[in-house]
Amino acid sequence: MAFGLGVLRGMSITMSRVIKTYIGDFKHLGKPHDPKTLAERQSVRGSGIFTIQYPEEKLKPQENFRLIPMLLYEPLVDEKTGKPMIDEKTGKEVVASERCTSCGICSKVCPPQCIWIVRATKDGKPQPKSAEFYIDIDVCMNCGMCAEFCPFDSIKMDHDY
Amino acid sequence: MAVTAPTAPIETKPATVNDPQVIAEKIKLQYPDAVESASAQGIVVKNNRLPDVARYLHDSPDLAFDYLHNLTSVDWQDRFEVVYHLSSLVRGGAPLVLKVNAAREDPHVPSLVPVYRGADFQEREVYDMMGIRFDGHPYLRRILLWDGFVGHPLRKDYHEPYYEEDKKPFGSRWDKGHHVIAEDRNPWHDNVQYPANFDSTTYQPPRDQIRTIGIEEAKAKKLRTDKIVLNIGPQHPSTHGVLRLKVTIDGETIIAVEPVLGYLHRNHEKIGERNTFLQNMPYTDRLDYVTSMANNLAYAVAVEKLLGIKPPERAEYIRVIMAELTRFVNHILAIGFIYNDLGAFYTPVVYGFEERELILDLFEAASGSRMMCNYIRFGGVARDLPDGFLDKLQYLVNERFPRVTDTLETYLVKNEIFNARARNVGILPRDVAINYSAAGPVLRASGIKYDVRRAEPYSIYDRFEFDIPTGTIGDMHDRFTIRIAEMRASLSILKQAVKQIPAGEIQTGKKNYQARAPKGDAYGRAENPKGELGFYLVGDGGPNPYRYHVRSPAFINLGALNEMARGYKVADLIVILGSVDITMGEVDR
Numbered sequence: 001m002a003f004g005l006g007v008l009r010g011m012s013i014t015m016s017r018v019i020k021t022y023i024g025d026f027k028h029l030g031k032p033h034d035p036k037t038l039a040e041r042q043s044v045r046g047s048g049i050f051t052i053q054y055p056e057e058k059l060k061p062q063e064n065f066r067l068i069p070m071l072l073y074e075p076l077v078d079e080k081t082g083k084p085m086i087d088e089k090t091g092k093e094v095v096a097s098e099r100c101t102s103c104g105i106c107s108k109v110c111p112p113q114c115i116w117i118v119r120a121t122k123d124g125k126p127q128p129k130s131a132e133f134y135i136d137i138d139v140c141m142n143c144g145m146c147a148e149f150c151p152f153d154s155i156k157m158d159h160d161y
Numbered sequence: 162m163a164v165t166a167p168t169a170p171i172e173t174k175p176a177t178v179n180d181p182q183v184i185a186e187k188i189k190l191q192y193p194d195a196v197e198s199a200s201a202q203g204i205v206v207k208n209n210r211l212p213d214v215a216r217y218l219h220d221s222p223d224l225a226f227d228y229l230h231n232l233t234s235v236d237w238q239d240r241f242e243v244v245y246h247l248s249s250l251v252r253g254g255a256p257l258v259l260k261v262n263a264a265r266e267d268p269h270v271p272s273l274v275p276v277y278r279g280a281d282f283q284e285r286e287v288y289d290m291m292g293i294r295f296d297g298h299p300y301l302r303r304i305l306l307w308d309g310f311v312g313h314p315l316r317k318d319y320h321e322p323y324y325e326e327d328k329k330p331f332g333s334r335w336d337k338g339h340h341v342i343a344e345d346r347n348p349w350h351d352n353v354q355y356p357a358n359f360d361s362t363t364y365q366p367p368r369d370q371i372r373t374i375g376i377e378e379a380k381a382k383k384l385r386t387d388k389i390v391l392n393i394g395p396q397h398p399s400t401h402g403v404l405r406l407k408v409t410i411d412g413e414t415i416i417a418v419e420p421v422l423g424y425l426h427r428n429h430e431k432i433g434e435r436n437t438f439l440q441n442m443p444y445t446d447r448l449d450y451v452t453s454m455a456n457n458l459a460y461a462v463a464v465e466k467l468l469g470i471k472p473p474e475r476a477e478y479i480r481v482i483m484a485e486l487t488r489f490v491n492h493i494l495a496i497g498f499i500y501n502d503l504g505a506f507y508t509p510v511v512y513g514f515e516e517r518e519l520i521l522d523l524f525e526a527a528s529g530s531r532m533m534c535n536y537i538r539f540g541g542v543a544r545d546l547p548d549g550f551l552d553k554l555q556y557l558v559n560e561r562f563p564r565v566t567d568t569l570e571t572y573l574v575k576n577e578i579f580n581a582r583a584r585n586v587g588i589l590p591r592d593v594a595i596n597y598s599a600a601g602p603v604l605r606a607s608g609i610k611y612d613v614r615r616a617e618p619y620s621i622y623d624r625f626e627f628d629i630p631t632g633t634i635g636d637m638h639d640r641f642t643i644r645i646a647e648m649r650a651s652l653s654i655l656k657q658a659v660k661q662i663p664a665g666e667i668q669t670g671k672k673n674y675q676a677r678a679p680k681g682d683a684y685g686r687a688e689n690p691k692g693e694l695g696f697y698l699v700g701d702g703g704p705n706p707y708r709y710h711v712r713s714p715a716f717i718n719l720g721a722l723n724e725m726a727r728g729y730k731v732a733d734l735i736v737i738l739g740s741v742d743i744t745m746g747e748v749d750r
Contacts, residue, residue: 062522064525065525105674107334109439113331115334116340143443145674
């Protein structure tokens, strides 16, 4: 075998990648960042290279995707408009009720121990809700165990990346 | 450097049990006073007779315990216990456990380095973490921590900065709730402990000595050149993490290589002892961050051994699928990175990343995260496979990946530049590979047909037909091609698994977040892409492990680097390192 043939073969494979990428680009000319285009090029049958201009564009996350835990609540709804009421001081939605019963499982299962809960009390008796609930994002390791083990589906993992 | 002739690979026979009681009787015939006791948990050997017993086990032709898997220690508060896991690569089976006791005050244990060179790094680690001195060790010095460090952190009476309680969950988080946000604690103020009378402006680290291995040879040759110590790293761009190599060179020829470790050390094992068994699962992701699914599996295998539970069929198949996909991912990256180290910057790696992307998408769909999967639970998996997962996988393993593997082979293995640089370079002879406890592809490339999946089948690996590829002489070329052959073997397992996977449960019993382990110890191991990943666990009846040790394949393979690189040129060193395939997250732990 002539010396250098293996190197040339490698080059030809690189060249074919370049061509595949351009074929893909021309196929979706004019709408390179259409969600349909991205889904097709991202799929297992896709070929060639493409770029997503993050953070302007984002791929749709998978359903199981987990990022940061969040506590779910029911907002207080304005009866006239049917929209959640906004607290004027803070600009946030007014919380009507939380699903959390302050059972403490999430704080016991959390590996970096980043969840603190203070149980609510009424007349000295413990109530099945939390007075304070902290998730320290600095030390959260995004493992998703709090959401997995929460018996009341009160914690879910965020999809906003 | 002489090239040894290719020989037939050693074949490992499937599992035969190394019964401690039978072997203890054999030892007693030879050394009547050496054995203190023998039970299913292992043989307790008298401290001062350990080298004799190890030498006998190693040399005796019918026992032939030629391989030291794991060496670790347990702090029992009134004494220390050093634990050895030995096995015979010819016979396979579960490893034999040897235990040696040492006094709590000023502990000494004879070193096993003269018998098993693989004990070198591991004994240094035990000295570093537990403060047990190994008499006769050639270079007993801290390995993961810096030389001025005070104390031995894995001792039970050592408390780290921000110490709250011995075991999680901490009571302060719930019930007695108060909150301190982590950011409010000043990280530069009170989390560093210095020795007494320490002054950073005048501190001089102990003088580095050049390791004497190899220097005698140079003297004998009457070379007229001076030896230079060259520091490669820390943070060399093509090393695989933050690593420093202290290389003694004579001209351009390497005389000795000493890896300087610990830049990524975070005492994973102490963290593991604070955690409950389940809480530790996401931490195992961070050991070798390329192969997190396989780490999860190895940890689950070890804990299930301790708890005595067995996952249902479907979960076993899911685990095997995930582990083999991980092997494919790891090897496709490893061969890309070897090219990177050779100077073919990033093109082969990026081609590897392209396929890896598809597998990571599958991991994300199943587990929710691409790299830090945290997917496997004790007695099952976290959640079932999502819709469409198996269809995608079917296409990948039957059509796309075989095609990709063939392409890789055509343009990478047949490349003349690669062949010129990789053939007969970085040879690790067979007996040296065994003696240094090399594992995984590094061991198999030297011609030893040893694979934990065959030798001590875990999960359901005994059901699948697959090849165990072996190399011939153990050079870089063998270590490269063996990875491509293993990718093929993984694909064949995946094809069978996708075809056979049944429907059904994915979890045995109810999910328990505070599983209590009985008293006792267990060594669970799995064939990770980088080698044998083992977890040594000691349970004390509670939900937290009393002792948690990781047998890290990359760490122990790195111990053989000196043997591989000695006698070759400096320019080959980085490629030889690349062919070992290390991840510093696992080496430094």
